[in-house]
Amino acid sequence: MPSDASLTARRAEWAEMLPILAARAALRFGPPALGIALFLAAWQAAHWHYGAFILPSPWQALLAVWATLSSASGWAALGATFGRVGLALGLSGLIGGGLGLVAGYLWFARATLAPVATILLGMPATAWVILTMIWFGPSHGSILFTISIVVGPILYIGTVDAVLTRDRRLEDMAASFGASWWARFRSIALRQILSSLGPVFGIALALGFKVAIMAELVTNVAGLGAQMARARAHMDIDLALANVALAVAGLVIIEHLVIRPFQTRLGAWKRGAA
């Protein structure tokens, strides 16, 4: 049992620390909370101005999200979209990232693939949706292909850049200690390349979601996009907004659960650890 004196001292310590902790929390969470509050206020104001038929209130949208999450079909749509984005990111990571590694190291491959990457990057995502619908029909595969072909060049260019901007002096250091090419790549180059790819993966993920929803909407293949197509057909603005909110929430959750920890783990040293 702690004595009265130690309890009093601990209380005094907490009393001193609480305002500091509160101020820190306010500084950290205050500005983002203010931003969200302003956004919701503007939304609510627009709702009052235009009415519920054009723009439901944030509360109505929240209820629609809840309704979607309460149904098996809602979860199935979410799962379909997230699964496709995950699979397509994996595929484009393998192909785009793999080609990026090769092109980063080999001048000839880089020079050969540069115009291809430029052409693919310049192609509008909607054009790919139309083309893949014609080629493969409205199917799961066509959406996967669309996401991969849009996201792949971004991962390719990010990987090439990561390879080219790595600190080669560290590899020279390793070579002086007799490290083989593979050891230098594995222990030094790959580490730097992956740490540079964190932000690129974040962008690829966001773009992947946008393309997935757009492709699902156009092809009407099960997913959040197809739900939005249904909402459009029924003029169900609540459902449309609920799906948008779910897509955004899903993106934020994945970014904070996967991308940010990945960036923190591999790229903390770049931001300085002092």
Place this chain on the structure above:
Amino acid sequence: MSGLTLATISHSFSGQRVLDTVSLVIRPGELVALVGPSGCGKSTLAAIAGGIVKPDQGRILRQYQRHGMVFQQWRLLPWASARDNIAYPLTLGKLPRAQITERTKAAAQAVALLPEDLDKLPAQLSGGMRARVAIARALVVEPEFLIFDEPFAALDPALRRRMQDLVLSLAKSRGFGGLFITHDLYEAARLSHRIAVMDRQGKGILGSLVPPGTPGARSEAQIFDFTQDARNDPLLHDLVNVDERAIALDCACDTLGFQRCC
């Protein structure tokens, strides 16, 4: 035996010859300082001696099993702790974990690194501590020969002197030979048995100067007198009266490494 012979070494980068039939013999246990103006190819020669760059022509005869290398700007892995940086060369082999830990600890002790600093990242260490980590990393392989490529150029004079003292004490206790690249004639005179002077355009070694006595046993007055006299030696004319406009290649391109630099 810890000697090194570089025989008629020639090397070019992007068609531009930076080393032209350079020969240098370092006898076992001898610490040779290599001086020369910027852009003359000293670092390229060090890279060739260290096995980083394969020369276009010439032969390298290493009379030792293992060498260590200490670089300009230290080249520490920024994501790894000081301990992991020191251990890095050992992780490239197949040594047992316990042996790696033991040798890392011994190398850190040899350069007087504090145990609490071993868990810090390079960004959390001062310049002097980073230099100590880089030296410990070179020592951890138990080298018979050490190559220093201007390792203390970025340090302030007091810290540089402390690092020189560290090299002197390690060379005395371990008896390794080595090649010490430097711009600083005073540093060369303090640390080396012999000072080799490189041609301004990398066309060989112009000659050697031998400071009196042995490294570590020279007095400050002896070093001062030697450097004052040496400044008037025709061998060091280009080093003392360097005109950077005459340098063919920019040697401040160290960020890209040896292969893309002179």
